[in-house]
Amino acid sequence: MASLRDDWDCKIPPDITLSIVVLGASGDLAKKKTFPALFALYKQGFLPRATQIIGYARTALTAEALHERLRQYLKGEEEEIARFLKLCFYVQGEYVPDAPGYRELARHVEEWEAQPASPAGRLFYLALPPYVYPEVCQGLSRECSDLGPSRNAASWVRAIVEKPFGNDLESSEALCEQLGALFPENQLYRIDHYLGKELSQNLLVMRWANPIFGAWWNRHYVNNVQISFKEDFGTQGRGGYFDSYGIIRDVIQNHLTQLLALIAMECPVSNHPDDIRDEKCKVLRCIAPLNLQDVVLGQYVAGNDQPGYLEDPTVPEGSRAPTYAACRLAINNERWAGVPFVLRAGKALNERSVVVRMQLHENPVPLFGPHGTHQNMRNEFVMRLQPGEAIYAKMVVKKPGLEMDTEMSELDLSYGERYADVKIPDAYERLILDCIRGDQQHFVRRDELRAAWSIFTPVLHAIDRGEVQPEPYEYGSRGPPSQDAFLAAAGYKRTARYTWKPSKSSEAIA
Numbered sequence: 001m002a003s004l005r006d007d008w009d010c011k012i013p014p015d016i017t018l019s020i021v022v023l024g025a026s027g028d029l030a031k032k033k034t035f036p037a038l039f040a041l042y043k044q045g046f047l048p049r050a051t052q053i054i055g056y057a058r059t060a061l062t063a064e065a066l067h068e069r070l071r072q073y074l075k076g077e078e079e080e081i082a083r084f085l086k087l088c089f090y091v092q093g094e095y096v097p098d099a100p101g102y103r104e105l106a107r108h109v110e111e112w113e114a115q116p117a118s119p120a121g122r123l124f125y126l127a128l129p130p131y132v133y134p135e136v137c138q139g140l141s142r143e144c145s146d147l148g149p150s151r152n153a154a155s156w157v158r159a160i161v162e163k164p165f166g167n168d169l170e171s172s173e174a175l176c177e178q179l180g181a182l183f184p185e186n187q188l189y190r191i192d193h194y195l196g197k198e199l200s201q202n203l204l205v206m207r208w209a210n211p212i213f214g215a216w217w218n219r220h221y222v223n224n225v226q227i228s229f230k231e232d233f234g235t236q237g238r239g240g241y242f243d244s245y246g247i248i249r250d251v252i253q254n255h256l257t258q259l260l261a262l263i264a265m266e267c268p269v270s271n272h273p274d275d276i277r278d279e280k281c282k283v284l285r286c287i288a289p290l291n292l293q294d295v296v297l298g299q300y301v302a303g304n305d306q307p308g309y310l311e312d313p314t315v316p317e318g319s320r321a322p323t324y325a326a327c328r329l330a331i332n333n334e335r336w337a338g339v340p341f342v343l344r345a346g347k348a349l350n351e352r353s354v355v356v357r358m359q360l361h362e363n364p365v366p367l368f369g370p371h372g373t374h375q376n377m378r379n380e381f382v383m384r385l386q387p388g389e390a391i392y393a394k395m396v397v398k399k400p401g402l403e404m405d406t407e408m409s410e411l412d413l414s415y416g417e418r419y420a421d422v423k424i425p426d427a428y429e430r431l432i433l434d435c436i437r438g439d440q441q442h443f444v445r446r447d448e449l450r451a452a453w454s455i456f457t458p459v460l461h462a463i464d465r466g467e468v469q470p471e472p473y474e475y476g477s478r479g480p481p482s483q484d485a486f487l488a489a490a491g492y493k494r495t496a497r498y499t500w501k502p503s504k505s506s507e508a509i510a
């Protein structure tokens, strides 16, 4: 796909002076994700030569103390780590808008950008709880976002903000208003790390670069679509945070809905980020708000020697927060009318995986019957995002041999084999680089966010009002017992008698 827009150039000027400011540098996200991703970019030579990284937080730390905290999360050679840490500084400051820390931050940044003739880039990464975004953005906007009148025209200011972007449609819109008054949309990068995963990105390429998919990627061939997120661990002390959100806000409204948009969207006008996001937004707007009848909610109880959700000391007594949800969505457009899209996500299940499964209709005329064993088997197109990226299509083939027997087999693209020597980048690594390049394709635009919240807000409000008692399921099980009937009602038929014979390398992944 060509880019038809001439205002789009995602190249990093080689002479740029870059300041990356990590706000909330003392926190978990910063040390586990942001700094390791920056280190990985540094190691691979993706950070411009003149880059400084400044950590900002309330905690009293020296730069050396920050380095010590970060060291255990940086994987690489000691010398390389030491060189990277030399780029990392620390400024202590409060988050309130008039905190003197912002002036101090501005001083560091301005000193670094001593040459007005060269372009300057200022990337503010808000690794902070969203309730402080408005005040932090005010402080940054007031003290740190003015590049000065003589600055090279290729200079920029960008801010990456983490989810959750609000709690429902109304609060999300209010947050967007507040931030939007300080940073225009082209400076705001709302991160959804699922958009940085290898297979999420491949969805677009695979779908739109191969005519083979065009013919069947619609209601005439596809019976149902499942997008499943499973984790084999519970909230483990994070229950306090989780409880006020629940699994729909935590995973479904954002990550899985973004995957749905990539699967269901129409062909964009070009590969310009806004053309792609226009299509994603359009398809999300074709989805009617979810009804409680189209939802199964669950909450895990003790099992497999593991405690139940309510036994987590950080969870409020008697909480009804769902740790599992399956949501059946209908896309009311010409391509997908009548095809159920089931988004389901759960904590404390039997495995950790994220899988997109498109199941096709049965063959209307089963030639290999009446005793043929596979006439009722359905083709399935499966994309496994993790663990071990794989794309496979399940299909009936002739069983090798003298008889005309059939069996279910697969066309298989397992990344572990096909790309055995390739290191798949971490999502954060990719997304931070996109932000430095000015590519907003894999970030959530305000109208997409609005469309996603519109789908889930009514059900979320009903859950918040305590109107639904989630169904118990055992820790380590497949989820609430009623989910299989729910999936069957959405058209899903499990392929019985399908056995996959993994190769050695795939066995290692499984």
Ligand SMILES: NC(=O)C1=CN([C@@H]2O[C@H](COP(=O)(O)OP(=O)(O)OC[C@H]3O[C@@H](n4cnc5c(N)ncnc54)[C@H](OP(=O)(O)O)[C@@H]3O)[C@@H](O)[C@H]2O)C=CC1
Binding pocket: 226, 228, 382, 388, 390, 391, 392, 410, 412, 413, 414, 478, 479, 484, 494, 495, 498, 499, 500, 506
């Ligand atoms: N390249 C590769 O790595 C390939 C790997 N495989 C592997 O082969 C195996 C089978 O593949 P596939 O058929 O695609 O996937 P699965 O059999 O794992 O899952 C198919 C569907 O059946 C459901 N299911 C699983 N167990 C049960 C059960 N006991 N009762 C009812 N429903 C159930 C699953 O839901 P739920 O999640 O709720 O259990 C899922 O929706 C998998 O382990 C897969 O990873 C296959 C092809 C290629």
Ligand SMILES: O=C1O[C@H](COP(=O)(O)O)[C@@H](O)[C@H](O)[C@H]1O
Binding pocket: 193, 231, 250, 251
């Ligand atoms: O955003 C979130 O995602 C993680 C899962 O991310 P993954 O990349 O490990 O699949 C999830 O555990 C967490 O609850 C949620 O907030």
